[in-house]
Amino acid sequence: MSQQPAPRQGPIRRIAGDWHVIPGWLPVPDLGVLPVNAFLLAGPEPMLVDTGLAALSDAFVAALAARIDPADLRYIWLSHTDADHIGNLDRILDLAPNARVVTNFLGAGKMQLLGKGDPARLHLLQPGEVFEVGGHRLHQVRPPYYDAPETMGFFDPVDRAYFAADAFGALLPAEAASVDEIAAETLRDGLVGWSSVDAPWLAHMDQPTLGRMLSGLERLAPEHLLSGHLPDARGLAPLTSVIRHAYARGTTDAVPPETIRQIETLLTRS
Template structure:
């Protein structure tokens, strides 16, 4: 199978996607993270523990651990928080920003004095940019927050906009448009089964919020990154999921 874009990829001047793409039952599965390399560098999600060696190598080829000021955790699932402790240890000046409360038995203990809770729609200042927590329309943990960077226009969608890919690539532009959109629909339908019960008008408001933002790229933990005209098209694909399946 042809291998395409699989290493750290600068998707905007100060934003680097850190992909981990592995063969799956059908095609390839993604467990991605991201680094914002601005004045106050931010690690966005920390991947899975099983990828620790590669993850630390790739992330810290992009940013020096001592320079990292923020670690944004979209939610505390192990494929996002898997290297959180290591990252906090390696980056002594980083503050953890997350909407996820500590949950007993999850192994996720926000370090005292180094954690800032963030509500949906709340922003924080990262030196040369304002980062805003924007909950994606589809998620598998209610405390999930995506992250919008107003300077680059990149939106980190956490689990939303995931998609299995027939080739190992981090760039949705390598896939035919319709194949990509259908893969996003299929992933989203499995991710948030409750989308079936949602009133399309209510669900639509969450999608409208994204559609109204100036987004140049949507990066997902579990799929290739959408840029260019794929941004609006993939938001439209997710919008179409509301009410698509029968309740029950």
């Protein structure tokens, strides 16, 4: 039996303002690679957004430490409790004794069920509450699609950055530093493929409802999209256009069921 390619951790890289990406790459058999990103808000109150794949634990910590001492972290924002987003949570909490985990009531409950984190170190956000950190006011904005009900996205008006958690992810034929490096057709196929895996219920939405959701995000006019599963992207319009038109036709068969099971296994592997 041939050995499966190993996931790879990339170096931390500044996106805009205080925002940095900590990019990871997960090989997916027959489909290329899936980005698995975490993000760092540097500044006077450093905050980590998600904690990467457990399989890349040492490399992930080293990438983070190249920009800041992990002990200086003050917050860890968890988008949701899937394994590829909380893979290194407990290790980071050990390295950052003053950090608190930002989540919501459901996220806290799921963390307890999973035996992750420390209940004494939680900072629970109420629905719609604005979170202030290091001179940034992060407004909770629900991503247009997701695979866990506790998912929390946000918009940062200071750096015009929108964190979309799993939304706008893409399965790609090869690693890329930014969306600008990806051909339009390849990007479309990747976006539809990933959303067919992560949010197959999109195909059951009527076009006007989906359009209103996407238009609401477009009105925010973010200059930078922070997605857990997409390289650096400038603006939303090219991405929302793909989702709006693909799912107006009910596209759900971009990825076969067996491949979906393979992806789920890869994402939950420690």
